Amino acid sequence: MSLLDIPIARLDGTDATLGQITGGGPALLVNVASKCGLTPQYTALEELQAQYAGRGFTVVGVPCNQFGGQEPGSAEEIADFCSATYGVTFPMTEKVEVNGAGRHAVYDELVQVADQAGKAGDIAWNFEKFLVDGEGTVVARFAPTVVPDDPQVTGAIEALL
Numbered sequence: 001m002s003l004l005d006i007p008i009a010r011l012d013g014t015d016a017t018l019g020q021i022t023g024g025g026p027a028l029l030v031n032v033a034s035k036c037g038l039t040p041q042y043t044a045l046e047e048l049q050a051q052y053a054g055r056g057f058t059v060v061g062v063p064c065n066q067f068g069g070q071e072p073g074s075a076e077e078i079a080d081f082c083s084a085t086y087g088v089t090f091p092m093t094e095k096v097e098v099n100g101a102g103r104h105a106v107y108d109e110l111v112q113v114a115d116q117a118g119k120a121g122d123i124a125w126n127f128e129k130f131l132v133d134g135e136g137t138v139v140a141r142f143a144p145t146v147v148p149d150d151p152q153v154t155g156a157i158e159a160l161l
Contacts, residue, residue, distance in 0.1 A: 003136035006105045011063070011075050011092035018060075018106055018136075021091050025056035025134045026160040028148070029110065031098050032061040033070035033126040034081045041127050042086035044148035048157070049090040055161045056134070059090040059148075062106070064098050067126050071095060098123040115141040116152065131156050 004019030018029075030045060042061075049059045063078050065071040073081065075095065082088035096104035099122045103111075107123065110130045114120040129142040131153070140156045147153075 003106065003109045003132060003138070005136075006109070008062075008096070008104065008106050009094040011079055011094060013075065013094065021060055021093065022058050022132070023056065025058060026157065027058045027060050027132050028153070028157070029060045029062060029106070029130045029132060030148075031064040031107075031123060031126060031128055032092075033064060033067065034073060034078060035070040036067070036126040038125070038127040038144055039070075041148055042082065042088060046086055046088055046090065048148050048154075052157060052161065057157060057161060061088065061090060061092040062098070063092065063095040064123075064126065065095060066097055066099055066123075070126060098128075110138060110141075113138040113141045115143055116146075117143070129153065131160070133160055 004017060006018050008016065008018055010016050010021065028048065033039060045059045063071045098107040111121055111123065125144040127144040130138050131140040133139050142153055
């Protein structure tokens, strides 16, 4: 089974697969949180969405409350915050766990891939990023502190498009 075939609900609770959420094109999956010091990355994520959506690319936000309780809200509160504060238009999934025994199946696959420093395994913090091609292959992993508009990220996106 491809990563894109794994079921993960949308933020509004409707059933979907990752491939349905991404539209089958390349995507940047990001575990997000509303009350994190890195939350302003939403601005650059939305800019990536605006810049590349016309070429079949999408950003996918994956809310997670495992790091310092920084995503405590309900699905409706998360959606309202993202829309009102950052103008987020990219798709968001249900809130999931990205580490531990309750780790979502999408993240079971993602954490197998090493980041730029050669580190695979558990998600380090909010806003860790995974670039996935249209076949569901993870082609890059970026640490939380690598901003979405970093040339490493945009270059990797451009290479897929």
